[in-house]
Amino acid sequence: FTLSAAPRAPRRALCRREIRRESAARLATTRRQRARHDPRTTTQHSRLIVAEPSGRGVRMSEASTVDGGAASSRTSPDDQCEDLAKSMIAKLLAFGSAAEKTSPLAPRSTLQRLGSGLSGATSESPKGGAITSKEIATVLKRVKTILLGQPMLLEVSAPVQLVGDIHGQFKDLIRIFEKCGYPDDASYLFLGDYVDRGAHGLECALLLLCYKVAQPDTFHLLRGNHECAAINRIYGFYDEC
Numbered sequence: 001f002t003l004s005a006a007p008r009a010p011r012r013a014l015c016r017r018e019i020r021r022e023s024a025a026r027l028a029t030t031r032r033q034r035a036r037h038d039p040r041t042t043t044q045h046s047r048l049i050v051a052e053p054s055g056r057g058v059r060m061s062e063a064s065t066v067d068g069g070a071a072s073s074r075t076s077p078d079d080q081c082e083d084l085a086k087s088m089i090a091k092l093l094a095f096g097s098a099a100e101k102t103s104p105l106a107p108r109s110t111l112q113r114l115g116s117g118l119s120g121a122t123s124e125s126p127k128g129g130a131i132t133s134k135e136i137a138t139v140l141k142r143v144k145t146i147l148l149g150q151p152m153l154l155e156v157s158a159p160v161q162l163v164g165d166i167h168g169q170f171k172d173l174i175r176i177f178e179k180c181g182y183p184d185d186a187s188y189l190f191l192g193d194y195v196d197r198g199a200h201g202l203e204c205a206l207l208l209l210c211y212k213v214a215q216p217d218t219f220h221l222l223r224g225n226h227e228c229a230a231i232n233r234i235y236g237f238y239d240e241c
Contacts, residue, residue: 078142081138081139081142081213082213082214084135084138084139085139085142085210085211085213085214086210086214088104088131088135088139088206088210089207089210089211089214091104091129091131092104092131092203092206092207092210093174093207095170095203096170096171096173096174096203096207097174103200103203104129104130104131105130105131105202105203105206131206136206139206139209139210139213140209142213143209143212143213146212146213146216147212147221154189154220154222156187156189156220157187159186159187160187160188160189160220161176161180161181161186161187161188161189162189162191163176163188163189163190163191164191164193165191165192165193165224166190166193166194166198166204167193167194167195167196167197167198167201167226168194168195168196168197168198168199168200168201168204168236168237168240169198169200169204170198170200170203170204170207171200173204173207183211183214183215183218183219184214184215186218187218187219187220188211188218188219188220189220189222190208190220190221190222191222191224192221192222192223192224192225192226192227193224193225193226193227194208194224194226194227195226195227195232195236195237195240196226196231196232196235196236196237197235197236198236199240201232201236201237201240202237202240202241208221209221
């Protein structure tokens, strides 16, 4: 007689099952390690000395606290830069809407001599606080990273608002936003020439760059011929700064 063994699964099938099982275990281990080192999910335990009143005076006891809020409140540098850009947008819009008479940027000597602009150049400090050169440098660094990460040929989806030469007319720029919608609610494509000729090229350029940080996917900026040191040195932007 012949002995017949129970049918066994093919060896290849067993190997595949083991490979899948090992891959799942390895993935779970990796996720646990990432969660352990992630500052957003990591909780820090610290010691706290508590003074408790007792019959014989004050008794000092030790308690353990979990510092989860501080870890979860940490934000990335990109998020901090976006918050900074939104704060600068609010200051610039207040100046453009005539709610603030003084520009949040440091007064420039040329504007002080001309006395031109929305309300004239004064030496008063803005009520909402001035925008420092350090904050501007932080936004410029972030904008540079965003622009370098985008392709040379932009593919923009409709509907989109097309805006031509601004040339330092800050009041007209604010009027465009009021009529066509602010960048929070509408897509924009600016065709360049943000500075020169007008008295507030610095405010125009900074506001647009801040919007680029806050809305990188729906706010697009192209470079015009006046975004060049050889040109804006002649037509006013160099003197304005």
